Amino acid sequence: MAEVALRPIDDSDLDALFEQMRDPESVRMAAFTAENPDDRTAFDVHMAKVRTSPEVTTRAVTVDGRLVGSIASFVVDGDTEVTYWIDRSFWGQGIAGRALALLLESVRVRPVFARAASDNVRSLKVLQRAGFAIVGTEISFASGRRMEIEETILRLDEPAKTALSDVASGVRQP
Incomplete structure (x- = not known):
């Protein structure tokens, strides 16, 4: 099984992360993205800000040492939220779940929230496998789709110990 790990984002990661975040199918699925995913200047400004903010924990996601995405926690209106982005060529391999489990081990704040396009x-x-529970929905403008869509809001009070251990080790729950 491939080893998923988190590490600080290096300057040398920025070109690859920018390209991942421009992939049209990934942008459509994520929905809540940069206003213009092709704007490298805006990307660089954003990354410089999040990499130096004390309220943000941002990490590169690697598989067997290869950069495959990013994951972060950040504070909005006093609430800690998590977000992640995995290169589309690695979807469906359990990488996001293992990266999320690793991030939640280091980000001990609870509750922690997450949001995703409802579709x-x-x-x-x-x-949900990481223990997040749906607490609501709202209609929000999704830059990645240039329209308002339903967004699901999730909350984690305490990680599901068994599920997190299994996700981190790559064991799938039935």
Whole structure:
């Protein structure tokens, strides 16, 4: 089984992360993205801000040492939220779940929240397997789709110990 790990984002990661976040299918699924995914200047400004903010924990996601995405926690209006982005060529391999489990081990704040487009079933499953519970929905403008869509809001009070251990080790729950 491939080893999923988190590490600080290096300057040398930025080109690959920018390209991952421009993939049209990934942008559509994530929905809540940068206003213009092709704007490298805006991307660089954003990454410089999040990499230096004390309220943000941002990490590169690697598989066997290869960069495959990013994951972060951040504070909005006093609430800690998590987000992740995995290169589309690695979808469906359990990487997001293992990366999320690793991040939640280091980000001990509870509750922690997450949001996903309500039709992004895979991301919702990743979050629920990690112990997040759906607490509501709202209609929000999704830059990645240039329209308002339903967004699901999830909350984690305490990680599901068994599920997190299994997700981190790559064991799938029935």
